[in-house]
Amino acid sequence: MVVSLIKLLCHVRCPCFAANCPRRIPYLLVSGRFMDSHLSPSQPAVLPDLVSIPTAPPGFRSGFVGIVGRPNVGKSTLMNQLVGQKIAITSPVAQTTRNRLRGVLTTPEAQLILVDTPGIHKPHHELGKVLVKNARIAIDSVDVVLFVVDGTVEAGGGDRFVSALLDHITTPVVLGINKADAQPGDRPDIDPSYQALTGDHSWPVFKFSAITGAGLDALQAQLIQYLEPGPYYYPPDLVTDQPERFIMAELIREQVLLLTRDEVPHSVAIAIERVDEQPDITHVSATVHVERTSQKGILIGKGGSMLKQIGTEARMQIQKMVMGKVYLELFVKVQPKWRQSRLRLADLGYRVEG
Numbered sequence: 390m391v392v393s394l395i396k397l398l399c400h401v402r403c404p405c406f407a408a409n410c411p412r413r414i415p416y417l418l419v420s421g422r423f424m425d426s427h428l429s430p431s432q433p434a435v436l437p438d439l440v441s442i443p444t445a446p447p448g449f450r451s452g453f454v455g456i457v458g459r460p461n462v463g464k465s466t467l468m469n470q471l472v473g474q475k476i477a478i479t480s481p482v483a484q485t486t487r488n489r490l491r492g493v494l495t496t497p498e499a500q501l502i503l504v505d506t507p508g509i510h511k512p513h514h515e516l517g518k519v520l521v522k523n524a525r526i527a528i529d530s531v532d533v534v535l536f537v538v539d540g541t542v543e544a545g546g547g548d549r550f551v552s553a554l555l556d557h558i559t560t561p562v563v564l565g566i567n568k569a570d571a572q573p574g575d576r577p578d579i580d581p582s583y584q585a586l587t588g589d590h591s592w593p594v595f596k597f598s599a600i601t602g603a604g605l606d607a608l609q610a611q612l613i614q615y616l617e618p619g620p621y622y623y624p625p626d627l628v629t630d631q632p633e634r635f636i637m638a639e640l641i642r643e644q645v646l647l648l649t650r651d652e653v654p655h656s657v658a659i660a661i662e663r664v665d666e667q668p669d670i671t672h673v674s675a676t677v678h679v680e681r682t683s684q685k686g687i688l689i690g691k692g693g694s695m696l697k698q699i700g701t702e703a704r705m706q707i708q709k710m711v712m713g714k715v716y717l718e719l720f721v722k723v724q725p726k727w728r729q730s731r732l733r734l735a736d737l738g739y740r741v742e743g
């Protein structure tokens with residue numbers, strides 16, 4: 390199924406070899422064979438092991454949708470709901486998402502590549518700067534921006550900051566008011582603070598619940614309307630291009646976010662050291678990096694109880710992903726001030742661009 394297809398997918402230069410061709414083509418390695426999305430009939434000679442992704446039917450639309458907004462508004466929950474599978478981890482802790490993540494939603498008439506981004510906020514450390522920069526890059530490189538806000542509260546400074554970033558772009562923007570299921574009943578349908586946010590832009594406004602899925606059909610139809618006719622960028626049954634190791638690390642980090650106290654979550658990074666797939670079980674070793682010895686103590690817990698709980702919950706999530714038994718081994722390591730160092734950020738898998 391889909392998850393077995395996400396073993397290795399990366400973007401490489403377009404094999405047309407035309408000078409300055411800016412396209413980056415996704416190649417999917419399945420059992421040693423590459424699949425590609427836009428090769429002309431002459432090109433298999435260049436890369437003989439290529440298998441084409443099906444040709445899109447007439448009238449098919451495709452493109453990239455950037456999901457942006459301040460932290461904690463439900464961007465990742467929305468992406469998971471739209472693609473129908475958990476790709477991005479979510480939590481009540483702000484700044485959960487740290488990388489741009491792609492989720493692929495394919496319908497009979499369109500393929501939307503949803504780009505989930507880190508919440509845009511005022512950064513206090515190097516990691517924060519990298520997160521915000523990654524989100525801003527997404528704004529500049531997509532076909533449609535979906536600006537998500539939290540409808541249970543009025544628009545605040547964080548939302549206005551994001552709105553200002555979108556002020557001068559030419560890309561179409563859709564304003565998505567999320568958490569409709571939890572909005573107090575006595576509030577107007579669209580709060581005036583959000584009407585004000587759309588300002589003179591006349592962005593279309595959609596209200597929905599990323600958790601229940603209510604209202605998402607209309608949103609999806611509008612997003613598709615904004616896309617140009619185009620090919621399949623990914624195989625129709627693929628839901629993400631994230632490598633399996635990345636998702637494993639995220640599933641471990643999610644349990645740390647959900648189970649540990651306030652002071653730990655932002656200081657945690659996970660490195661997958663080894664994945665050994667045996668016929669009957671997959672062995673995974675991972676290191677949980679923290680910044681201080683006191684955080685290591687919290688993570689390990691009394692007699693190792695916290696680490697055991699994190700390991701058990703994460704193992705169950707990873708088992709769902711690999712659809713088989715998993716043995717998960719966790720180590721905790723203190724790596725002082727890793728969030729301040731660009732070098733360490735890159736080491737720990739955070740894209741440091743520009």
Ligand SMILES: Nc1nc2c(ncn2[C@@H]2O[C@H](COP(=O)(O)OP(=O)(O)OP(=O)(O)O)[C@@H](O)[C@H]2O)c(=O)[nH]1
Nearest residue numbers: 460461462463464465466480484485486508599600
């Ligand atoms: N009631 C309700 N809660 C929601 C909804 N969507 C998301 N949430 C909750 O809001 C919290 C934040 O959700 P995330 O999806 O992690 O938010 P995010 O915008 O990706 O956050 P960052 O990655 O930190 O920027 C979680 O506790 C979600 O369960 C919704 O439609 N209704």
Ligand SMILES: [Mg+2]
Nearest residue numbers: 464465485486
């Ligand atoms: Mg997120």
